[in-house]
Amino acid sequence: MRTTLRLLANIRPARYLEPGTPTGLTGLWTHNNPRSALLYIYSNTLEKLRSFPESSLYRQSVESLTKHRLAVVESITPPGYDAWKVETNELSRILDLNPEGFRVSSGRVDGSEASFIKLGNKTFVVRKEHEEGDVRLEEWDGEADEGPGAEGLRSQEERANLLVLAERKDLRDASPLQWKEEPQLTADQVSELETRLGAGLIEEVIQVAEGELQLVDTMFRARVWEELDEKARDDQWTYSERDSQ
Known part of the structure; x- marks a missing residue:
């Protein structure tokens, strides 16, 4: 109640x-959004x-x-559910065909994460939001500051790493998939x-x-x-009863 x-x-x-x-x-x-939470x-x-x-x-x-x-x-x-379902079904179909081509936009700038999870025939977007904190209170990881990089010619290994970085596609160029939340009840x-x-x-x-x-x-x-390692006694579940005689 x-x-x-x-x-x-x-x-x-x-x-x-x-x-x-x-x-x-x-x-x-x-x-x-209690409905979508319970469904998941x-x-x-x-x-x-x-x-x-x-x-x-x-x-x-x-x-x-x-x-x-x-x-x-x-x-x-909820109201508007049918229209939302049609839209999200199309997004799910595109995602199945090219799962690497999209990122879920969490809409936050604090590094929040969002991932797609499929359970049976249902697709869920699960967000993990990072709580806002003061960077001054974060524990130092012990990494030493080695200062600016060395001057002069780079080694062959360093040049190879730079080539890989140059060819790598910037994640910001990926098209974010704007997933609309289910309408509220x-x-x-x-x-x-x-x-x-x-x-x-x-x-x-x-x-x-x-x-x-x-x-x-x-x-x-x-x-x-599995069976118990130590078997229950025969009278384990026999309770005392008042003698009716």
Whole structure:
């Protein structure tokens, strides 16, 4: 159920929740695009579960729940989704034909990275933004300043390296692929999604999904589908019951 603060959150005229505003829960802020975040996390979880044997009860239970939640999220599409889908499908087709010909423009000047990840038949753009920091606080890497380069004729090896650099194409000449983010859900759609999932605010659902994704790696390393080295006793799961006689 939505909290009172969430209902009174600052929203735009078209009834869109404003990213970064309080949700009513301490330390939890309104997500900028919860639908695409959940699609990526759930798809990633299902992809990792494929590494488990099909007989694994853990895989079966988590896979069933994740597929259900994924279907719920996919069933609610934001306004303008169809036009966005057509545009991104064309970009994905071009990218498949020439993946080296494009770079994803992150729109930031702090060295943020963005990469394409394909999970099944879905293509996701995952951004890794670098937090702004003070360069004066960065730890020195120990590299000595050797001063200006040596004067005079260069060696044959140095000339060869210069030739390679001269022939290398400047990355700035590459055509950046401007990937548009998926349109946002309206406030009413977010409320509907929260109701159908029944797991609190959509930001809480994202946190739980992220935890489940990390747990998959832990369970895989533990090889939970294998038999225990130390077998359980016959009465391991027999609980004390009151004598009815």
